[in-house]
Amino acid sequence: MDSFVSSINVTALPGIPLVQQGDDLPQIILNSLNQLGMVLETGDALVVTSKIVSKSEGRLFDLRNIEPGAEAQRLAGETRKDPRIVELVLRESLKISRQSVGVLVVQHRLGFVSANAGIDQSNVDGSDDMVLLLPLDPDASAERIRERLREATGTDVGIIISDSHGRPFRVGNIGVAIGVAGMPAVLDLRGKTDLFGRELKISIQGYADLVASTANLLTGEADEGRPIVLVRGLRYPAQAGTAKDLYRAPEQDLYR
Amino acid sequence: MDSFVSSINVTALPGIPLVQQGDDLPQIILNSLNQLGMVLETGDALVVTSKIVSKSEGRLFDLRNIEPGAEAQRLAGETRKDPRIVELVLRESLKISRQSVGVLVVQHRLGFVSANAGIDQSNVDGSDDMVLLLPLDPDASAERIRERLREATGTDVGIIISDSHGRPFRVGNIGVAIGVAGMPAVLDLRGKTDLFGRELKISIQGYADLVASTANLLTGEADEGRPIVLVRGLRYPAQAGTAKDLYRAPEQDLYR
Numbered sequence: 001m002d003s004f005v006s007s008i009n010v011t012a013l014p015g016i017p018l019v020q021q022g023d024d025l026p027q028i029i030l031n032s033l034n035q036l037g038m039v040l041e042t043g044d045a046l047v048v049t050s051k052i053v054s055k056s057e058g059r060l061f062d063l064r065n066i067e068p069g070a071e072a073q074r075l076a077g078e079t080r081k082d083p084r085i086v087e088l089v090l091r092e093s094l095k096i097s098r099q100s101v102g103v104l105v106v107q108h109r110l111g112f113v114s115a116n117a118g119i120d121q122s123n124v125d126g127s128d129d130m131v132l133l134l135p136l137d138p139d140a141s142a143e144r145i146r147e148r149l150r151e152a153t154g155t156d157v158g159i160i161i162s163d164s165h166g167r168p169f170r171v172g173n174i175g176v177a178i179g180v181a182g183m184p185a186v187l188d189l190r191g192k193t194d195l196f197g198r199e200l201k202i203s204i205q206g207y208a209d210l211v212a213s214t215a216n217l218l219t220g221e222a223d224e225g226r227p228i229v230l231v232r233g234l235r236y237p238a239q240a241g242t243a244k245d246l247y248r249a250p251e252q253d254l255y256r
Numbered sequence: 257m258d259s260f261v262s263s264i265n266v267t268a269l270p271g272i273p274l275v276q277q278g279d280d281l282p283q284i285i286l287n288s289l290n291q292l293g294m295v296l297e298t299g300d301a302l303v304v305t306s307k308i309v310s311k312s313e314g315r316l317f318d319l320r321n322i323e324p325g326a327e328a329q330r331l332a333g334e335t336r337k338d339p340r341i342v343e344l345v346l347r348e349s350l351k352i353s354r355q356s357v358g359v360l361v362v363q364h365r366l367g368f369v370s371a372n373a374g375i376d377q378s379n380v381d382g383s384d385d386m387v388l389l390l391p392l393d394p395d396a397s398a399e400r401i402r403e404r405l406r407e408a409t410g411t412d413v414g415i416i417i418s419d420s421h422g423r424p425f426r427v428g429n430i431g432v433a434i435g436v437a438g439m440p441a442v443l444d445l446r447g448k449t450d451l452f453g454r455e456l457k458i459s460i461q462g463y464a465d466l467v468a469s470t471a472n473l474l475t476g477e478a479d480e481g482r483p484i485v486l487v488r489g490l491r492y493p494a495q496a497g498t499a500k501d502l503y504r505a506p507e508q509d510l511y512r
Contacts, residue, residue: 170462176426199431
């Protein structure tokens with residue numbers, strides 16, 4: 001094997017219970033690793049779906065308690081959506097980017113663009129009235145998990161809070177990072193040279209999104225119950241970013 | 257370990273030579289696996305960067321032989337780009353989606369949207385005059401590699417020809433599939449139920465893009481020279497798609 005060989009291992013953590021408000025995610029992670037006979041290593045990355053972070057943080061809302069305002073009523077009529085869900089979408093959004101029957105694409109208060117503000121009606125407590133909103137501050141959620149794991153194990157690991165997003169131009173959801181701690185969110189490769197010593201031109205990598213998409217291959221979106229994925233072997237540089245590094249300002253967005 | 261445990265292994269193949277026109281990529285893959293002491297298994301996925309596929313297929317063009325037409329001259333003036341490169345961009349594109357200084361975002365003749373039609377000036381033979389265009393038909397390239405590996409080893413593997421794209425809304429390139437053979441390009445999870453038996457609503461996964469992004473963590477974009485990545489353990493269903501499955505028709509694109 002020459003020095004170019006490298007490999008990563010990606011493992012869905014087993015035995016994760018149904019998460020409830022107040023549950024201790026770092027302890028759940030450590031219990032699962034223990035079950036696997038594994039210990040954390042500095043440089044590992046853990047990808048945690050936003051769904052269980054939201055549940056642990058009590059971001060579950062009962063639609064029967066939501067009073068839709070006038071704008072929500074109007075938009076719900078136009079999109080034929082539940083006005084109570086539209087009300088929550090509006091509360092979670094900076095602006096509506098696009099609307100159509102059954103769809104609201106919004107700029108989320110966290111900064112990214114997504115359908116229905118990431119509000120989730122699946123896998124939520126078995127009731128049609130319960131919906132799950134994204135964590136209030138996923139970068140902070142990631143940092144809290146990272147700190148707790150460092151205290152418990154003495155290791156420095158990267159944490160990504162992931163979500164699954166649709167996107168322009170291409171079919172199908174991919175994994176994206178909406179919270180990052182202890183690792184880079186984007187990698188700036190400018191200044192690196194290619195095989196012939198020429199400086200690379202387009203060389204910013206959406207690094208945490210790549211890791212989130214890798215994990216997405218194991219978490220799936222259905223009944224598999226594998227919301228935490230360990231990625232080992234990445235060798236990312238010791239630069240800590242946040243998910244906000246991944247959100248492009250509209251005036252700098254040549255693809256939009 | 258319970259039945260939910262699963263893991264994937266991702267390995268950058270070592271010892272890949274600088275690829276030239278006419279080189280036999282399946283043989284290069286087999287030689288590298290042999291060097292690692294590994295053999296292909298049915299269900300493996302191999303991600304091959306479009307760059308080496310293009311090189312092997314002779315998609316290298318010498319700018320000194322390119323005569324820019326009137327439209328290329330005009331667009332080159334507006335974008336301050338090399339008119340010969342703009343000429344090649346136009347030849348490779350169905351239409352210009354967006355232009356700005358230094359940038360042309362186009363709908364590629366293959367169907368996707370990308371900057372500069374995927375034309376590559378880095379890592380190309382050490383000359384400033386040589387540029388590399390994408391393969392003529394990357395789905396067919398993938399299928400040829402798959403067939404050859406099946407003949408040589410008796411295994412059915414999935415092949416992805418990958419590229420690295422920028423995207424709307426988010427910072428940084430990610431890996432995408434521009435050619436697919438022997439595996440799904442998108443996975444339709446509709447009809448699967450969530451943990452509470454409710455049917456999932458948004459559940460189309462950009463599967464081959466997830467795998468391409470996973471590989472992108474190892475190929476990098478600089479001087480690492482690791483253009484082929486083996487992904488083992490995916491357990492994708494036996495459905496063969498093509499990269500065209502991943503291109504969204506503009507009239508169905510609610511994010512655009």
